[in-house]
Structures are given as C-alpha cells and as structure tokens.
Amino acid sequence: MTALAAIAEARRRTRKRPLGRHLSILGWCAAAVLAVVALLAIFGPLLVTVDPNAVDLSGAYSGPSPEHLLGQDASGRDLFSRLLSGASTSLVGPLLVVVASTVLGTALALSAVWIGGWFDSAIARVIDAVFAFPGLLLAILATSIFGTGLQAAVIALSISYTPYIARIVRGAALRERSLPYVAALRVQGLRGTSISLRHILPNIAGLISANATLSFGFALIDLAALSFIGLGVQAPTADWGAMIGSGMAGILQLEPQEALWASLLIVITVAAANSLGDELVKRSENRS
C-alpha cells in the first residue's frame, strides 16, 4: 500500500510540469519571433539613424548601401528606418483591437452565462448578428462615417472581433458553470460576480489568451489591408500595410523591395501569432 502510494505520488509530481514545457519547438520559435517583433516596435525608433520621412528623390529605388541598409523607396526614403518606425504603428493597432475585443467579449460572455435566461439568449442573438458582418466591411463603413485613420478602423475592428471572443468564452464558461464546484460556491452564498471573476475566469484564462493571440494575427492582417487601400494609417506615417500599398508602383517597375520587406514582416508576425495561438488553444483545450 505504501509502495503503491509512493508510486502514485511520484506520478502526480512528474505530471506537474512548468507551463513552458508544453510548448513545442515551433511554439517557442513563434514566441521568440513575437518577442523580437515587440522589442523592435518598442525600441525600433531608437535604432533609427536616418529620418524615416526624409525624401531624397535622387536616391529613389536605390539598392542597399551602408547609409541605407535595405535601400530606398520611390521617394528615396530609407526603407530600414521606415520598417523599424512602422513596426509600432503596425502592431499597436492590432494590439488595441485584441485588448478591446477580448475585454468586451469576455465581460459580455461571462455576464450572459451567469445571468442566463433571456439575457443570455439576447446576447447570443446579438453575437450572431454582428458575426454576419465581415470585420473588414464594418471597418470600411466606419471609416466612411468617422473619416479615415487608425482610430476609426481600430474601433470598428474591435466591435467586429468582440463576438468571436464572446462566443468562445461563452462556450467555455457554460461548461465551467455546469461543474459542481460552481454550485457548491453558490450554495455557500458567493456572489455571481465573485464566482465569475475569481473562479470561472481564471479557469478559462488560458483559452482566452490563446484566442487573443490568434486574433492578433487576424487583426494585423485586417489593419494592414485597410492601410493598404488607404483607409487606415495615413501618409507619411510609416506602416507596413501602407508600405505595401505605396510599394505597389515599385513592383510594376521591377523594384519590389518596399512591398516585399513590408509583406515579409507582416507574414512572419502573423504566422508566428497564428502558430503560437493555435498551439495555446490546443493546449488549453486539452487541459480543461
């Protein structure tokens, strides 16, 4: 009996691994890429030696040189410093979208699940209705009302991303709410808000953050697309999506560097966010 207990104890111990061990090599690489991109966005402006908006028409489309590491764009602006200073504008937008939609979606879903009844049905119907609108379409509509620029696009995308998060959180919270421990806490007389925030939320936080990571990638693409068609970040501010847009002309003149570098950064960041998000989602589903 004691030997058996010792074995069982040892098994329990080994099962209790630090969180990080659950990530695969790909997951770690994705996390590292995102960390590097985030560092670039934060400290990039400090590394910039050439003014990203300085026009030098004589150097248009010139290739890499010691002064211009990645060459120059159609107006002779330094590509390297534009990509670096564009990192923050390109990443802050999606980050705001993710934070706003996650907070809003989680709050809606948790209150719908706790209150239940007609309130839950109403929230569910609204979620379905907003779901029917493609986020990009809503964002374009918003820019036509509130004017072009990052702000309107971010607000519109936040609204259209909210149901996505809300639906996932609602499903997970419903499962959690049906567990006996929630009933036990209710019988004790704990408030619904305390149960939702102190017990249900921490138990589904992994799933929420995983889906936030995933939607970061999508939001980055959507905002880049808006900037690409000229409704998002406005010239001359550097932005990866806008750079693909302004680099279009260069592609036709066989000078694709600007569009190429900007797309490459978007692809790498989105791929990293998606693979990390996918892995986190799978992990959190395995756990619950």
Next chain:
Amino acid sequence: MIAAPGTEPTTAASGAGRTEPILAVDGLRKTFGRGRKEAVAVDGISFELHEGGSLGIVGESGSGKTTTARMLIGLEQPTAGRILVDGSDLTRPARRIKDLRARGRLIQIVFQDPYTSLDRRQKVGDCLGEVVRLHFGLSGSALNGRVRELGELVGLQERQLRALPRELSGGQRQRVAIARALAAEPKILILDEAVSALDVSIQAQILNLLADIREQRGVSYVFISHDLAVIRQITDTAIVMRHGQVVEQGQTANVLDSPQDPYTRLLRDSVPHAGWQPGTVK
C-alpha cells in the same frame, strides 16, 4: 461554534413529535417542462429530520433523489410544497445575497464527484479560507487557525492544505469538499452520493469520518445514495423513493430488513451477495 446538542446523535432518530424537526419537508413537488412534455421529477414527498439525526434517501437513478437535494439547497425552485429548516421557510431559492448566505449557514451539500466539485486552480487552504471569510469575516491568523482546524476535523494535514486539488487523491478531495461544507457551520449537511465515486476502503474511511463529525458537531445528515450498505451504516431513518414518490419510510434497519413495499424488496434483492443469482431478482 456549532451549538452542539446534548442529545446522543444515534438516539436522536426520527422520534416524530418529540422535538421540533430541524428539517421538515411537506408535499414537495417538482415538475420540469409543461403541457405534454411535463415530467414529474419529485411527486409530493414529505419527510422530517431531527437535530443530530441522519436520514437516508434511497432509490434508483431517476427516482428524484438528486432533484430533492437540489431543492433543499436552493438550486431548484419547488413547483409545490414546503421546506422548513429550523423553523424558517426555505421553499423558494434565495434571491438576495444576504438570504443566500443565511441559507448557506443552515444547509450545505457535498457532491458526488470529488474531481469536479473543487476549483482546480485553487489551493485547498484558500478554498476553505474563502468560505470562512465569507461567512465569518475572519482574516489573518484567526482565518489561518480556523482553516487548520477544519483541515484537522476532516483529517487533512497542513501539507495538503497547501496543495492543489490535482495533487490529492479522490478520498482526500472528498474530505476537502466536506470541510468546505462544514466551514459554513451548517445545521444540515446533504451528502449526495458523496462516497459513491470512492473505493470501498476509502468509502469506509469517509463514512467513519462522517459518523465522528456528526457525533462531535451535532450536524444532521441527509444522505442520498443508491447503495443500501452505505445507507445502513450511516443513517437512522430512511425513505425509499421511486418515480418521485416515497414508497416506504421508517427506521433504516426496519426498512432494509423487513421491507413492506415490493420495490424496496427489489432494491434489497438486487444487491449481489454470496449465492446471489441475477435471474431470481424480480
């Protein structure tokens, strides 16, 4: 802190009319759905439980045992009937948080599944502390002391109080669930198949623990089970439920040894024993 009654718990059996019952259920009924789809889960049952007593509710799956438990703790609203606990009417589930807590200090429950009845991210000690703070507003060392005391009451060591549920065995988790229920210092504890998910040897330990606690604290039990051996061991009086109705009630020994109702006989004869042949059970 519980007002321990002077009565010997084992003798404080049904003894109707002797004292005011701690729990009186009268004509309790619960239906789900309406019209043609209406299903009667509990069909007008009545029973009483005296302070320090232990009442068993026996019956097969779907007989309405668990629905009865859920109405007692206020997770379901009865369609008809009355629930009186210690003189106060608890028929309707509490709406206000104050009433909910007051009800929590009268009646508590331990669920069947020790794996899902604890928050998997909360340390055992925090789980008990949360309930103690909620009801008695203790903090600091008083809170810690009370949590340790509760741990001792159910046989959990300090090391286990610092553990997460997944580091504990099923039996230990059920001890935590019992401690959490007792943390509110209720007068009535409902045990809904509370030992059914445990190994037989662990079952015996938990049943002994429950018997000790009843003796020490004078808590009254409503013990719901399909296991007649368990009911015989832990309860003084028993009711047998079938299709939402009480088919038999009385002293546990009488009910199980000389059942009057054919259904009780069927239940009893369905328990495997030496020389038992399934074909003979009718």
